[in-house]
Amino acid sequence: MEYNQVTAQPETMYGADDLTHLEGLDAVRKRPGMYIGSTDSRGVGHLVNEILDNSTDEGVAGHATHIEVTLHADGSVQVDDDGRGIPTDTHAKSGMSGVELVLTRLHAGGKFGGSGYKTSGGLHGVGASAVNALSRRFDVTVKRSGKVHEMSFQHGVPGVFGGDGPKARFTRESGLRVARRMKRGESTGTTIRYWYDTRYFETGAALDTEAVRTKLRNTAFLVPGVTYVLRDLTGDEPTEEKFHFPDGVTDMVDFLAPAGDKPVSGILLVTGEGTYRENAADANGVMQSNVERRAEIEIAFRWGTGYERTVECFTNTIRNLHGGTHRKGFERAALRALTEAIRNTRGLLKPKEDLPTLDDVLEGMTAVIHVRLPEPQFTSQTKDELSTAGITRVVQSLVEQHLKAWVDDRRTKTEARTVLQKIVDAARVRLTQKQQKDAARRKTALEGAAMPAKLVDCRSTGVGRSELFIVEGDSALGTARMARSSEYQALLPIRGKILNVQKASLQQVLDNTECSAIVQVLGAGSGRTFDLGSMRYGRILIMADADVDGSHIRTLLITLFAKYMRPVIEAGRLYAAMPPLHKIVTKGRSPETIYTYTQPEMTNTVARLEKAGKQIVTPIPRFKGLGEMDADELWETTMNPATRAVRRITLDDVDAAERVLELLMGEKVEPRKNWLIESANRVDQETIDA
Structure with a gap:
């Protein structure tokens, strides 16, 4: 009793009223990541997969041969199939139609061991209802039993919209509506169109069209009896692709x-x-061994x-x-x-x-x-x-x-x-x-290991804090050498543009002076034998000029790591330094120094300062390279962990990364040429530094 008096909180501070019971689809809206994996762009893509997988299950069962996915210009997604259609009759226990049941109740559907499907991708009865819960508008059309049935929902609540789109007036109304009778020869099937609610997702999350294309292509390989169609209406010109692979x-x-x-x-x-x-549990929920x-x-x-x-x-x-x-x-x-x-x-x-x-x-x-x-x-x-x-x-x-x-x-x-x-x-x-590798296991510079003469190593022997800056050019090396913290920051200069390893063999890579120096300095091998645990530095930072050539050098280095030292990227240990373009200094007793990284940012910053009544030293200097900065400027903007800005190089989608590397850096010129021509209209010519 004495222990309770000393440590326990009064009972009145925590009671039954503090408990929350989320009913129905409220749980999905409260914790969307639990049901769709994440709330970033992958979660947006997962919504499509949940609806598409239900249509695919009809194809696997032999009831559908044609499935279409349409990406509308208003951001909505539509999935059509020519399967049997969601059951429209009344469910005896709930009193709802089959359509309303599977779209508004978690863990409801025909995939819990009943006779509806032998095997299926949708298993938990959560997917379609979760998409419904996270959508501003969700329309379903079912062609079945000679009739065309329709129903709409707003965040999972059934009702009727007074017009097109999610902003139309919504009136709550339960029940499945019969729109018309099916025409002669019209196939059965289900059509679902939804407008997902951006409020449940992270800022900037969007549907990745390439991910949808990959999903359709993969599924077409696995279900050779079904033709999949992707119709994209989001661009200036509508596009349509068909996927059908008879050899699976x-x-x-x-x-x-x-x-x-x-x-x-x-x-x-x-x-x-x-x-x-x-x-497994039987039809009555009793576990059977x-x-x-x-x-x-x-x-x-x-x-x-x-x-x-x-x-x-x-x-x-x-x-x-x-x-x-x-x-x-x-x-x-x-x-x-x-x-x-x-x-x-x-x-x-x-x-x-x-x-x-x-x-x-x-x-x-x-x-x-x-x-x-x-x-x-x-x-x-x-x-x-x-x-x-x-x-x-x-x-x-x-x-x-x-x-x-x-x-x-x-x-x-x-x-x-x-x-x-x-x-x-x-x-x-x-x-x-x-x-x-065992014979040449890493020794520090203090232990007398033979390293490239141009390496400016750090004193720290541990990887926890140490950093290696791969620096573009000898001129930048001189400034960086004065700016760095020699305790934990090492420098390795490279001359110009390294070998494009996407086009080269491993032997050519190892024969290349710059590439082999990077591999040697890291001390962890390359290719399949790369050992992340043997790497000499905790972080690798690519430090190149903020111009076109610097961007090309960054791309070549990232390609080297992606192809031969990919674990560095997967572990989040490769970064690109972000040197500024401009230095804005204000006049007066307390001058202020601001660094900007793009032309629009510089223009906006100048406008903001002038609006605040501050005078600016003109002309505003523009750094054309790392070598133009003095040591203090380089340390403050690019090398000091407390003030610098860096970009972590990630590899979230391996397939997409491989395709981009092959397109932009591979041997085939024609696809790259076509991509440049097709993408020319995406360039803002006012931002080109001519």
Whole structure:
């Protein structure tokens, strides 16, 4: 009792009235990220996926053959399918129509083990109702049973809009309306159009058209019986793209294989079914043990001459960004079957030579893993990772059988031998590079390690605080040397523009003086053997002039890191310094110094100061390069962690980043030329520094 008197708060400070019970769709609006993954642009894109996945489930079930996504100029998104249509009859328990039930109630739908779907991407009965809850207006049209039914919602509340768009007058009204009878030959289906509410998302969040295009393309690969159409009405001219791939996942492997990566093998296609057991609830919600499940497996893969690997995983057509138990089964099977084949094939391994690892087996592989199973389990609502345990054994068994047959088949034995030799060679290269790295493990400059003569190292030996500035030119190096804090800031100058590594081989990169100096100074290797834990510095900052040439140098350096030292970007340890363009100084007893980074910012700042009655020293100096600043200016604006502005280089969407790098920096000139011509009208000519 004495303990309670001393430490506990009075009971009156916390009672039942302090508890909040969120009912219906209020929970979605209160915590949208919990239901759609995030409230940035990815969350906006996830809204499209939730509606699209429901239409795709109709296609997988064999009831839809045509699905369209329309991006309207007013920001709304429309999804049409020619499936069966959402049920329009009255649900006995709730008294609602099937349409209103699935669009206004969480965890309602036909995907909880009933007879509506054998497998589905929508599982939790949350997706469509969550989109409805986060929309200013949500219209649904269902063609079914000879009638065209319509219903509208505002933030999940059913009613009627008095005109077009979300700003029209809204009147609450429950119930599904019959608009007309279906015409002869008119197909059944569902149309949903929604206007999402920007208030539930971060400032600047917007729908990424390229992400929608990628989603439609991927799904078309996985559902070869359905044609997908993307209609974009947001630009000056409407565009329309169709996606239909009759060969399914084999077409997808060809599409995903890196450009210029010559195949070492043909595409191996593994298809089949298997059973597994798990605990699951029956129709009455009672948990049953050892329930038998049946899964369908569809996997295609091949090896190429390169060393990059691409493994894409899907469950019921939903992309699993982080893989999961199906990928684990595939990797176990590949490692086990192929290392056994290598061990049993005479002449591949030398005496006492170690067997290859999984990384060696996957080197140069492009693979698509697609499984279909009832009621799969995921680690989150966004389904980024499959966690159904039993699927691992099913996938492993099928893939292992297929690989063993492929190795032993007389028709494919030569091809298999070529792949096995590639895997053994990859293992030897890995071990050789590891030995070289161990022999040349990083020593600090104080310990006498041989580093490039132009490196101006720092005194700190730890990575927690240390920074490496990659500086453009020797003139900027001189100023930076005087400006830096020598305790934790190191400098590495580069001369001009480095090699465009997107067009070069690894050997050309290592032979290039500037590129090899960067790799050597970081001390963590390159390519597949890059070891982030061995990096000598905590942060890498690219410090180039604030002009076109400086921007090009930044791009070339970012390309180098993205291709050969990607973990630096993934760990958020690569930055671009932002030197200012102008220095504005006011007159008077207490002069004020302001640095600006763009022409509009300088103009606005001058206007603001003059409006406040302050006089400005003219002409306003413009820095044409880092070398034009004195040490104090460079320290204050670009190098001092307390006052500088830097941009972190990120890699949120690997696929999009790869496409941009290949477009802007790759060998093919024609796509780059076309992009420049098509994008010319986006340039503000007044901002060009001629």
